[in-house]
Amino acid sequence: MDFELSEDLTILQDAAREFAAKELAPRAARSDADESWVGEQIGLCAEMGFLGMAIPEAYGGSELGPVGTSLVLMEITRACASTGTTLSVHNSLTSEAIVRFGTDEQKARYLPKLATGEMLGAYALSEAGSGSDAGALACKATPEGDDWVLDGTKLWISHGNKADLVVLFARTDPSAGSRGITAFLVETASEGYKAGKKERKMGLRGSPTVELQLDGVRVPGANLLGELNKGFGIALALLDGGRIGIASQAVGIADACLEASVKYAGEREQFGKPLGAFGAIQAKIADMATRVDGARLLTLRAASLKEKGRPYGREASMAKLDASRNANWCAKEAVQIHGGAGYTRDFPVERYFRDARVTEIYEGTTEIQKLVIARTYLR
Numbered sequence: 001m002d003f004e005l006s007e008d009l010t011i012l013q014d015a016a017r018e019f020a021a022k023e024l025a026p027r028a029a030r031s032d033a034d035e036s037w038v039g040e041q042i043g044l045c046a047e048m049g050f051l052g053m054a055i056p057e058a059y060g061g062s063e064l065g066p067v068g069t070s071l072v073l074m075e076i077t078r079a080c081a082s083t084g085t086t087l088s089v090h091n092s093l094t095s096e097a098i099v100r101f102g103t104d105e106q107k108a109r110y111l112p113k114l115a116t117g118e119m120l121g122a123y124a125l126s127e128a129g130s131g132s133d134a135g136a137l138a139c140k141a142t143p144e145g146d147d148w149v150l151d152g153t154k155l156w157i158s159h160g161n162k163a164d165l166v167v168l169f170a171r172t173d174p175s176a177g178s179r180g181i182t183a184f185l186v187e188t189a190s191e192g193y194k195a196g197k198k199e200r201k202m203g204l205r206g207s208p209t210v211e212l213q214l215d216g217v218r219v220p221g222a223n224l225l226g227e228l229n230k231g232f233g234i235a236l237a238l239l240d241g242g243r244i245g246i247a248s249q250a251v252g253i254a255d256a257c258l259e260a261s262v263k264y265a266g267e268r269e270q271f272g273k274p275l276g277a278f279g280a281i282q283a284k285i286a287d288m289a290t291r292v293d294g295a296r297l298l299t300l301r302a303a304s305l306k307e308k309g310r311p312y313g314r315e316a317s318m319a320k321l322d323a324s325r326n327a328n329w330c331a332k333e334a335v336q337i338h339g340g341a342g343y344t345r346d347f348p349v350e351r352y353f354r355d356a357r358v359t360e361i362y363e364g365t366t367e368i369q370k371l372v373i374a375r376t377y378l379r
């Protein structure tokens with residue numbers, strides 16, 4: 001057992017950290033304050049090859065592998081959580097969907113464009129009536145000649161108003177529950193596709209979360225992803241990988257909280273001493289550092305299992321559960337260490353606190369991760 005990163009991974013981690021500090025961190029507060037889309041940041045990430053992390057080199061991707069991708073997502077999110085979310089969805093839930101389940105023709109058509117950022121990918125599973133119970137979705141796909149016609153409304157879709165291609169799940173058999181769902185590759189330029197209401201969110205304000213309205217969207221039969229009525233299995237398989245992405249994000253936010261807290265504890269003086277001289281503050285720093293490292297190890301374990309082609313669903317859920325809880329804990333303590341300053345927008349910990357919250361909610365809530373983990377022991 002070896003806890004050291006290889007030389008290549010260390011170089012990648014350093015490059016991602018340097019890039020994020022130089023290009024993303026200075027823009028993060030502005031995107032948050034204006035609720036402006038992180039499109040410019042995504043363009044810069046594309047130049048680094050970070051939009052092709054899940055895509056084989058043969059299709060123009062950077063093919064970083066699950067461990068490399070996780071390390072990059074940690075570093076990107078450490079600087080800007082909105083950019084981290086966009087990258088996680090694009091890589092883990094769209095590109096990877098095509099790599100794993102696409103036909104040769106679908107791969108040739110979409111992967112080179114997704115790898116360069118010419119196309120941005122989104123993932124549309126959730127609806128108003130089906131969140132945790134995703135298998136109850138109602139959006140329907142009706143066959144018409146060689147095509148499918150999609151009708152319905154999706155909710156909570158990350159950058160659904162900016163994406164070019166959406167992996168979208170729709171009901172193809174109304175009587176078969178979760179066994180009547182199929183995955184489709186939907187081009188957002190299609191007639192009848194419309195991005196509706198944009199949510200006004202607590203955090204991740206540079207990542208628009210929107211409703212999608214599908215009004216007779218015609219999708220060619222060639223854009224059915226995987227097999228007919230096997231879409232729910234695809235949705236869950238992708239979420240297993242996506243959870244490593246969210247765990248990585250959560251580690252990034254927690255790490256940013258630790259870094260900001262150490263800095264502030266060294267600078268701010270009370271009672272004639274820096275805050276870091278007080279035992280109570282030292283204890284918080286020690287707890288934060290231990291939680292960051294623990295979450296990072298669980299996350300890299302899940303990524304490493306995935307890289308080796310071994311089962312990783314339970315470990316991905318454990319990583320997501322632990323890392324997201326710890327990100328929230330670290331964000332709370334970081335605000336506390338900053339005192340009143342931490343409650344203002346003058347310090348980034350206020351944003352970290354808001355950005356951390358959603359990591360316990362999306363891609364399966366904390367409660368759902370526990371169900372997933374417990375089932376693997378109790379079945």
Ligand SMILES: Cc1cc2nc3c(=O)[nH]c(=O)nc-3n(C[C@H](O)[C@H](O)[C@H](O)COP(=O)(O)OP(=O)(O)OC[C@H]3O[C@@H](n4cnc5c(N)ncnc54)[C@H](O)[C@@H]3O)c2cc1C
Binds near residue numbers: 201363368
């Ligand atoms: C910022 C943001 C971005 C998102 N991006 C996307 C996206 O790109 N694509 C997409 O498809 N979806 C996306 N989502 C949706 C997200 O995945 C759902 O919000 C999430 O799955 C929870 O569903 P829900 O909001 O309907 O909550 P609900 O399912 O209504 O849950 C409400 C509460 O009940 C609990 N609960 C539910 N069922 C159980 C149970 N069986 N046992 C115990 N407790 C339970 C939950 O844990 C939660 O605490 C996004 C959400 C947000 C907030």
